[in-house]
Amino acid sequence: MNWNEERNLIMVSKMYYEEALTQNEISKQLGIYRTTITRMLQKAREEGIVRIEVVESNRVKVDLERRLKEKFGSIQEFIVVPVNAESTRSSRLKAVGNVAISLLDSILKEGDNVGLAWGETMGTMANLIERKRKIDADFVPIVGGPGKMRVEHHVNTIAYNFAKAYHSRAHYIDSAAIVQSKETRDEIMGSEYMRDVLKLWDKLTVAIIGIGAPIRSSNLVWAGFLENGEDQMLEKDKAVGDIGSRFYNIDGLETTASLQERTIAIELDRLKENRATIAVAESEEKLESIVGAINGGYISHLVIDEPTAEALIRREG
Amino acid sequence: MNWNEERNLIMVSKMYYEEALTQNEISKQLGIYRTTITRMLQKAREEGIVRIEVVESNRVKVDLERRLKEKFGSIQEFIVVPVNAESTRSSRLKAVGNVAISLLDSILKEGDNVGLAWGETMGTMANLIERKRKIDADFVPIVGGPGKMRVEHHVNTIAYNFAKAYHSRAHYIDSAAIVQSKETRDEIMGSEYMRDVLKLWDKLTVAIIGIGAPIRSSNLVWAGFLENGEDQMLEKDKAVGDIGSRFYNIDGLETTASLQERTIAIELDRLKENRATIAVAESEEKLESIVGAINGGYISHLVIDEPTAEALIRREG
DNA sequence: TCAATGTTTGCACAAATGTGCAAAAGGTGG
DNA sequence: CCACCTTTTGCACATTTGTGCAAACATTGA
Numbered sequence: 201m202n203w204n205e206e207r208n209l210i211m212v213s214k215m216y217y218e219e220a221l222t223q224n225e226i227s228k229q230l231g232i233y234r235t236t237i238t239r240m241l242q243k244a245r246e247e248g249i250v251r252i253e254v255v256e257s258n259r260v261k262v263d264l265e266r267r268l269k270e271k272f273g274s275i276q277e278f279i280v281v282p283v284n285a286e287s288t289r290s291s292r293l294k295a296v297g298n299v300a301i302s303l304l305d306s307i308l309k310e311g312d313n314v315g316l317a318w319g320e321t322m323g324t325m326a327n328l329i330e331r332k333r334k335i336d337a338d339f340v341p342i343v344g345g346p347g348k349m350r351v352e353h354h355v356n357t358i359a360y361n362f363a364k365a366y367h368s369r370a371h372y373i374d375s376a377a378i379v380q381s382k383e384t385r386d387e388i389m390g391s392e393y394m395r396d397v398l399k400l401w402d403k404l405t406v407a408i409i410g411i412g413a414p415i416r417s418s419n420l421v422w423a424g425f426l427e428n429g430e431d432q433m434l435e436k437d438k439a440v441g442d443i444g445s446r447f448y449n450i451d452g453l454e455t456t457a458s459l460q461e462r463t464i465a466i467e468l469d470r471l472k473e474n475r476a477t478i479a480v481a482e483s484e485e486k487l488e489s490i491v492g493a494i495n496g497g498y499i500s501h502l503v504i505d506e507p508t509a510e511a512l513i514r515r516e517g
Numbered sequence: 518m519n520w521n522e523e524r525n526l527i528m529v530s531k532m533y534y535e536e537a538l539t540q541n542e543i544s545k546q547l548g549i550y551r552t553t554i555t556r557m558l559q560k561a562r563e564e565g566i567v568r569i570e571v572v573e574s575n576r577v578k579v580d581l582e583r584r585l586k587e588k589f590g591s592i593q594e595f596i597v598v599p600v601n602a603e604s605t606r607s608s609r610l611k612a613v614g615n616v617a618i619s620l621l622d623s624i625l626k627e628g629d630n631v632g633l634a635w636g637e638t639m640g641t642m643a644n645l646i647e648r649k650r651k652i653d654a655d656f657v658p659i660v661g662g663p664g665k666m667r668v669e670h671h672v673n674t675i676a677y678n679f680a681k682a683y684h685s686r687a688h689y690i691d692s693a694a695i696v697q698s699k700e701t702r703d704e705i706m707g708s709e710y711m712r713d714v715l716k717l718w719d720k721l722t723v724a725i726i727g728i729g730a731p732i733r734s735s736n737l738v739w740a741g742f743l744e745n746g747e748d749q750m751l752e753k754d755k756a757v758g759d760i761g762s763r764f765y766n767i768d769g770l771e772t773t774a775s776l777q778e779r780t781i782a783i784e785l786d787r788l789k790e791n792r793a794t795i796a797v798a799e800s801e802e803k804l805e806s807i808v809g810a811i812n813g814g815y816i817s818h819l820v821i822d823e824p825t826a827e828a829l830i831r832r833e834g
Numbered sequence: 835t836c837a838a839t840g841t842t843t844g845c846a847c848a849a850a851t852g853t854g855c856a857a858a859a860g861g862t863g864g
Numbered sequence: 865c866c867a868c869c870t871t872t873t874g875c876a877c878a879t880t881t882g883t884g885c886a887a888a889c890a891t892t893g894a
Contacts, residue, residue: 203577203616204623207596210579213571222850233874238852244571251570254530254561260520262527279524299520306521333890539880550844555882650861 209244216241217250264509268502271513276476276500279303280509289483290324292505296482297325300503304408307476307501308366310335314406315342315466316358317444321410321480323352326361334367340400342407343444343465344377373397375464377445382461389464401466407474409499411481411489412442430459441489443468443479443498450488452496471498478503484511491515526561533558534567581826585819588830593793593817596620597826607641609799609822614642617797617820621725624793624818625683627652631723632659632783633675634761638727638797640669643678651684657717659724660761660782661694690714692781694762699778706781718783724791726816728798728806729759747776758806760785760796760815767805769813788815795820801828808832 212230215221216237223241227234244250256262261280268278281299283292308314314337316322339362341355353361356372363370375388388394426434437455439447444465449455454468471477479499481490484507491512493499504512529547532538533554540558544551561567573579578597585595598616600609625631631654633639656679658672670678673689680687692705705711754772756764761782766772771785788794796816798807801824808829810816821829 203619206574207577207579210571210573210577211583214579217569217571224850234850235852235875236873239872242852249572249574251572252534253568253570254527254534255566255568256527257523257566260524260527262524262531266528302520541880551880552845552882553843556842559882 206247206249209240209247209249212237212240213244213250261506261509264506264513267513268509272494274497275494275502277502278509279501279503281503281505283505283507292482293321293324294328296480296503296505297321297328300408300478300480301325301329303501303503304406304478305332307406307478308335308337309405310337312337312405312475313400313403314339314362314408315401315404315471315474316340316355316362316407317343317409318346318351318353318355318358319410319412320351321482322355322358322408325408325480326353326358329361329365332365332367337363337366337368338371338400339363339366339368340371340397340404341373342401342404342409343446344373344375344379344463347376347378371397371400373464377464378459378462379464380462385462385464401470404466404470404473405475406477407466407471408478408480409443411479411486411493413483413486413489426459430456433458440492441486443471443493448492448496450492450495452492452494452498468496468498474500476500480504481508484508487511487515523564523566526557526564526566529554529557530561530567578823578826581823581830584830585826589811591814592811592819594819595826596818596820598820598822600822600824606800610638610641611645613797613799613820613822614638614645617725617795618642618646620818620820621723621795622649624723624795625652625654626722627654629654629722629792630717630720631656631679631725632718632721632788632791633657633672633679633724634660634726635663635668635670635672635675636727636729637668638799639672639675639725642725642797643670643675646678646682649682649684654680654683654685655688655717656680656683656685657688657714657721658690659718659721659726660763661690661692661696661780664693664695688714688717690781694781695776695779696781697779702779702781718787721783721787721790722792723794724783724788725795725797726760728796728803728810730800730803730806747773750775757809758803760788760810765809765813767809767812769809769811769815785813785815791817793817797821798825801825804828804832 212226215226215229216223221229223234223237226232227237241250245252261282264280265278268280269275279299281296283295287295312335316339318341339359341359343355345354345356356370359370359372374393379385379388389398434447434456437447438449439455440450441448445463446465446468447455447459448468454460477499478501479490479493480503482505487508490502490504490508494502529543532543532546533540538546540551540554543549544554558567562569578599581597582595585597586592589595596616598613600612604612629652633656635658656676658676660672662671662673673687676687676689691710696702696705706715751764751773754764755766756772757767758765762780763782763785764772764776765785771777794816795818796807796810797820799822804825807819807821807825811819
């Protein structure tokens with residue numbers, strides 16, 4: 201490219217991109233055929249005379265998201281939340297939670313039935329959610345309460361907070377997540393007071409869930425629920441996590457039959473029918489849990505923090 | 518703009534500008550109406566998510582050129598040559614000269630008759646010009662030789678060098694620029710050996726000239742030509758420069774009748790008929806000379822160095 | 835809760851841009 | 865100097881992009 205050509209390319213580029221003249225106007229002003237202007241602009245872009253840059257804001261990590269989407273095709277949308285390295289666990293939870301709330305907000309439609317789980321992440325979100333537009337929707341737990349476990353909010357409170365934000369209806373569940381026996385479960389599931397909830401489970405359109413940490417017998421979180429040796433059983437069955445108290449292995453298959461039959465929670469497969477099932481997770485420790493949930497195909501949207509996203513990318517398979 | 522919208526704008530912008538998908542393809546892939554994509558891209562540009570920059574290379578100063586063109590509407594094209602501050606006079610001359618050669622090259626057409634002046638700038642160019650494409654053209658001096666003045670090349674040598682570069686014809690002038698008397702001049706102009714040159718002057722299509730420094734009586738360059746008191750006369754007539762030994766004032770009007778009638782050179786007004794008359798100048802000292810030449814309307818293309826260009830912009834009027 | 839007001843979407847149409855091809859111009863080497 | 869090859873130009877046409885308007889939707893305040 202000689203001196204004179206470069207000059208012309210710069211001039212034409214300025215007229216087109218900075219002064220927003222059309223190629224036709226430029227063509228007339230400079231007495232150059234219009235298609236030549238088209239070609240000059242192409243060349244100017246190739247030569248780097250015109251530089252077009254899409255600014256990846258520090259609030260958004262589109263590139264990572266697209267790589268994740270390529271790796272895990274079953275997920276409709278990944279949302280990676282940037283967090284700064286020195287942030288505390290709680291500030292990360294809040295960051296991820298706020299984004300998940302935004303996402304839910306953009307997905308929610310008139311008439312939706314929204315299923316909610318409980319746990320640390322869901323509790324945080326219930327705290328964060330604020331007044332939203334009024335909408336005609338139903339919020340319902342998809343799993344029984346935490347029983348003796350100490351969590352910030354009962355799943356009914358979570359449903360209440362979400363419903364309140366949208367000036368809509370909350371529904372409550374009057375049962376623990378895991379009960380003593382298959383018989384008790386069957387009885388509760390058949391009871392009058394569960395009918396409303398079950399009906400909503402049937403018509404569920406959206407769900408939002410946290411992803412629990414992997415199960416280890418050293419991890420006593422579930423101790424209150426588990427009976428003689430069930431914690432070892434979970435470990436033996438290679439359970440990697442749970443969604444609404446339903447445990448699954450790395451392939452996403454529900455596991456540990458003795459627990460299954462005592463659990464009061466929506467069927468995992470039912471989540472696949474939803475228009476959207478949003479999962480939220482915020483730490484690398486949950487990597488295996490997350491992968492299991494993805495492999496099960498239960499979730500459509502996954503909101504995670506940046507380091508976890510990078511760990512997911514690095515992970516084999 | 519909320520979090521989710523920013524995300525979408527970034528994603529769409531990347532698809533459009535980095536992956537070169539059409540708005541239609543993006544629309545289908547994301548399930549967003551196409552016109553919405555158009556509007557998103559507009560917004561992304563406004564918001565600075567997409568940044569488009571035209572790189573002003575350090576070889577080209579288009580902005581300055583456009584401002585000059587606005588200020589001096591009679592000039593078809595300004596060419597500003599960047600020079601670095603510590604460069605020597607000679608290196609600046611070369612820089613400007615090379616660009617002027619490029620410009621001439623892009624202007625020259627088959628069958629052109631090219632008029633040449635002499636002087637320091639023209640001499641430098643004659644030294645710099647190298648083998649070019651073959652062209653059917655005639656190169657001819659538009660002014661007599663420098664007489665006793667010490668210059669690097671006689672105008673005939675300049676014509677020779679230009680013609681040689683283009684594998685074309687040079688024509689020579691057998692006269693000094695300023696002769697003793699009106700009578701001598703008339704005789705020479707009527708002579709057989711000038712006929713060829715005069716015929717070419719008549720058919721001239723392009724000329725290339727240097728612009729001389731302003732005239733001052735302290736400046737003895739012209740001493741060899743000037744007779745009793747003519748130097749004071751020039752000063753009294755407010756001559757600011759010359760083109761091919763024809764002196765003009767700041768308004769571009771030819772001046773000092775006693776010199777005019779002894780000068781063997783093309784008429785200044787004749788230059789206006791050319792398809793292009795390229796003037797080359799390289800120092801701020803020549804500012805007034807340059808302005809006079811512009812005001813006279815004699816030149817269509819002006820090649821100058823950057824500091825001189827800036828001085829021209831700053832100059833009043 | 836409802837009316838009023840501002841924003842966004844979908845659409846038909848208008849304008850702008852891009853492309854393949856043939857012809858012309860430019861450049862190269864014997 | 866000429867014949868060959870490469871690059872550039874002009875053009876018709878296809879594709880892509882932009883816009884005004886009306887309808888739908890969301891938001892606000894009483």
